[in-house]
Structures are given as C-alpha cells and as structure tokens.
Amino acid sequence: MSFGRIPVMPPQLGESQVLLRAWRLLLPLAVLLPLLVAGAGAWLAWRQAWREAEQGVTHAADASAEYARRVFDGLVLRIERANDLLAGLRDEEIRAREDELHQLLRHVAEAGPASDERPPYLYVYDREARALVSGTILPVPSAVPLPQRDFNQALRGPNSPPVFLSRSYVGVVxxxxxxxxxxRRERSGNGVPPGAYDGVINASVYVEDATKALRRLATETTGDVISLVRADGEILARSLPIPPGSRIGDNSPILPLIRQDVERATFNGRSTLDGAERLVAYRKVPGYPAYISAARPHTAILDRWSRALVPLFGTGLPATLALLGLALLVRRSQRELAAANAGLERRVAARTLALSESEARFRAAIEGAPIPMMLHAADGAVLALSRSWSSLTGYAAAELSTHAEWTRRAFPPAEAASREAQRILAFAAGTPTGPEELAVLTRDGATRIWEVHDAPVGALPDGRRLRVSAAIDVTERRAAEERQALLAREVDHRAKNALAVVQAALRLTPRDDPERFFRTVEARIAALARAQGMLAETRWRGADLRALAEGSLAAFLSPAPGAPRAELSGPPVMLAATAVQPVSLILHELATNAVKYGALSVPGGVVTLAWAVEPEAGLLRLHWTERGGPSLATAPGRRGFGSRIIETTAQVQLGGRIEKRWLPEGLSCELAMPLDRTIAAPRVAAE
Structure with a gap:
C-alpha cells in the first residue's frame, strides 16, 4: 500500500519547491529512526528495571515474613514446654527449686537455635510482675517488680490475646x-480460678540477632532495607542501624495497612526515618501481630536502568549523528539544485525518483519489521502495516485500511470507541504515548497482550500528520512470569514450613524412650509427607478434606473384617494450601490418641469424623467423636505433647478454637476454624 506518493509534475520552476518539501519530511524520519528505536528500548529497559525491583523486594519481604514466623513459632513452643514444666507448682515451690528449674528451662531455651544465634531468654513472672525463675540468669533479680514492662500488663484482662509481642527493652542484667x-502462665498450683491471670512466661529475641538475620536477607548491592514492625508502628529490628524504640512516622503509608489488617501490599513512598524515596513490599507475619517491610531505594533502580541505556544510545546516537550529517549534505545539495536554473527539470525529476525510492524503502522497513508496526495518518488511513502485525492477529492488511477498522476488530465496542478518541487526542497533542499494555482480540477469538508504543513521525506533503504505532507481544512472557513467580513462592513457602514443623517435632518430642521417640517422630513426619504430597498433586492450590481424612484414618476405613471402625461424613471441602498441613497434623494426633488410649485401642471401638461449613458464621466445624472405647470417668490428669500440638496448631496457625469433652462413652472434640483461613478461594476460569 502507498502512504502519499508524490506525483511527477511537468518540468517547471515550482516543482523544485515540492521536492524540497518532500525531502524535509522524509529526511527527519530517516535521521530520527535510530533514536526512536533507542527510545523504545529505553522504555522497555525502564519497565524491566522496575519489574526486577518489584520482584526483588517481594521476595525479600516473603522470606523475611517466613523467617519471623518460624522464630515466633519456636518461641511459642518453648513457652508451652515451660508451662508444662511448671504445671501444678506454687510460686513458693518454684522459688525453692529455682536451681533445678533453672537448668530445665535452660535446656528448653537451648533446644536447637542456629549456630550463629543465641538462645532466647525464658522468664517466668508472678501476678505482681516479679521474676520467679529464668532459663538464663541464676538467681533471678526478684526483689524489684517490673510492672512497667508491657508484657506484664497486656495479658491481665479477660479478653487478652493468646500471644503478645512486646516493645523493645534493654535488659537490666x-x-x-x-x-x-x-x-499467660497456665495450670499453676496457686489455686487461682480457671482462666484467671496468674503471671506470664515470655521468650525473648535479641534485637542484635534479629538485625543480623534481616541484614542477611537484604540485598546489599541494591541497598535494600528490611524492617520488622509492631502493630503500633515501633520498629523492633531493621537491617540498617537504628536506635532501640524507633517508630515509623504517623504519615507513613504502612500504618493504614496495619490498621486495616492488610496481608500484603506493594507501593512507593518516602521513608519517615531518613527521607529516602523507596519501592516497598509490605507483608504481615502469618499468625502474629508483626509486619515486614522490604524497601529498595529509587536511586538503585535508576542506576540499574542507566546501565542498560549505555549500549542502546551508544549505538543509536552515532547512527543518528551520521544520518544527520548525511541529511545536512543532502539539504545543501538541494539548495544548490534549487538555485540553479540550468537543468532544473532534470534535477527535479531525479529528486522525484529518489523520493519514490525512499518512500518504498520506508514502507518496506515498516512492512518487514520483526514486530507489529503500523503507519497511520490523522484522517485514520493506514498507510503501512508490518507482516508480523497480520501474522499475530490473523487480519490481512487489506482488511485494515483504516485505524477504526483495526480497533473495531481488536477491542470490544466501548473500548474501540475509547481507543479512537485517544488516537484523535494524540494527533492533536503531537507527543509520544505509551508504553501501554492492551488486551487485543485476534481473528480466532484469542486474546494477546501487547505493549504498545506510539509516536509522531512528521506529515505528508498534503499536510496529513503521521504516527507510527509499534507493539511487543508479551503474552507468553506475562503468563510464564506469573506461573514461575507463583510456583516459586509456593514451593519456597511450603518447603520452609514443612522443615520448621519437622524440626519442632524432632526437638520437642519426649526422648525418654528411644523406640517410642522414633515411632512418634516417624508417624508425625509421615502425616506431614501425606499432606505435602497432596499439595504437590494440586500444585499447592489446596487439598480435599475427605481425601486428607481418609489418608489419616486409612487403616480403620477398610470394611474387612467387619464394619469400618472409622466413619467420615461431610460435604466436599477444598482446604486452603496454608491449612492442609495443620489439619493433617491435628487428625494424626487425634487418631494416634484414639489408638493409644481411646476407642481404637480396643476391639469394637469406633470413631466418627464429621464436618460442616457455616457461611453465616464464617466457620468450618470438625467434630471428632469416639464410642465403644475404655470408659472415661474424668479428663486426663496431664496434657501430652500431642494435645499441645492440637491446641497450638488450631489456635495459633488456624486462628480457631477447640473444645474437648471427656464423656463416659469416649472423647468428643470440636474444632471451629475461620473459613478465610481454612477454605481455598474458588478459582476463576480464564475466558
């Protein structure tokens, strides 16, 4: 197709002026083409640098939130163990046995920290905020109470949270x-009513150790800063030096996210501590009132971009200068030809022929471009179209004689009208637009994602202004990036979570009987492995509750001999990926307890697992019932490690509540868990 071929006029004096105007159109286009290409590359490099920065801070925030969660889970398990050691003891007995209890608590505190981290402090306080015993200091300084510490005040009320994260303090010793x-300290021997406040147990983290861990997770070459923040805005630890007790400013964008309990976010903002502009990834630490921010300075992103510009403009600028020099020589020659009367007609014809050849070359460059390109005029006429445009969309060049024909085929009606209105505004402004990502419909009904750039390129001799639209098809890249990022996050998160749970089981399972220790740990790891296998089969989207329960009770569901000893009932439920391992561990511990002490320990005993979804209450309820087992007169006198796992997993990891009743016919256990933390969100099918 042609885009304004200049007619050859009979030899006359005015024809040289027409040729001069044509050269003034085409020469700037030829001179600026390398810069246009370099400019498009610069835009793409900028987007790539920004995308890499977003991926970097997102990974750092996810890894830091996972690190904080694992540290807090370890502290909770140590507190649970300390509660068990002190169960049934009065304050006077604890003080009298301080040497012995100090050694036991010290052993609990030192159970498995990393080689470069110090074990946490374990401190036990009475109701008056006086220290009773510690796993670190012997004897404890009990003469002076510490009521000013917020951890000695926050859990006194009837509606206090199960876990409290304190401010940062400087240790007295x-x-x-x-x-x-x-x-809270539980099951003491002081005779207080059930549920009444009777002191606390806390496990501490050195700010210096947490700072070192965050510094390892930060990318030093890009100047990343990672912070651990309390719900009130106090910064507990930061990868850069900061005075203890520092807080983020009241105008920080992180505070509204914390107040609204937002799980994750990414934004740009200015630090209230040092005033630096940064790209920030924000994450909530799962299960705890703590938050992570990972930030990268804008200067580091600009530095990455500037390094990518060197090869682009190192090639484009010399080419532009060479073409500019050539254009100046041609212009000088044109002026000399226009001034010479002799042989004017011959020279005008030669220039007309040269213009036609240049037009053909320019059209051939558009049509042969390796990316979709379109040259179109202000009146909507499409003057040149690359073959790659047609091959990607399925529309022939003859079908797209006007820009309106293209938008009518490529977009829904409302969007097509909007695109045409934007095209008119772009011609009126005369400035480049984009890059802009558009969803383009092809002839076969498929959707392609194009990154579109549009720029003015001069005007035709008849006055019609021209623009070039160029696009990069990023459909496959976008899909691959999303799949890869999702899979990498899920695999990383699940692997770390599984390893943390296995490590906790190994460290805290009682070891007085080696053979029993081996069987117990092996069974718990097998339960986790089953859950991990089901997650892998669904690519970490979740797992079916019935299939999970069948795996835990497989030995008791077989119909031979006799009727099954385990009964399952409930609607189809797809558990969220984050709930699969906790629910699997709870069912394993319930089944293990039933085999050892309950209905499955004797012939004829039966267990029933029923579940129901209550959308109005926002709860998933699991009901475990045993019958036909040994008769129970009262509740067990002590709580085993399995019971602690069930309670901690249900309350801390799943945010639910558990109710146990020891009836004469057997154990009845009901778990109520929030739907938003246990049920997988429905997947939206792609159109």
Missing amino acids: TGKAYFALTR
Missing part, C-alpha cells in the same frame, strides 16, 4: 536490647 513473645 545483660544491657542488651530485646523484644519478647509472651503468653
């Missing part, structure tokens, strides 16, 4: 900054 995770 150690002189080291720390913050603590605190829970």
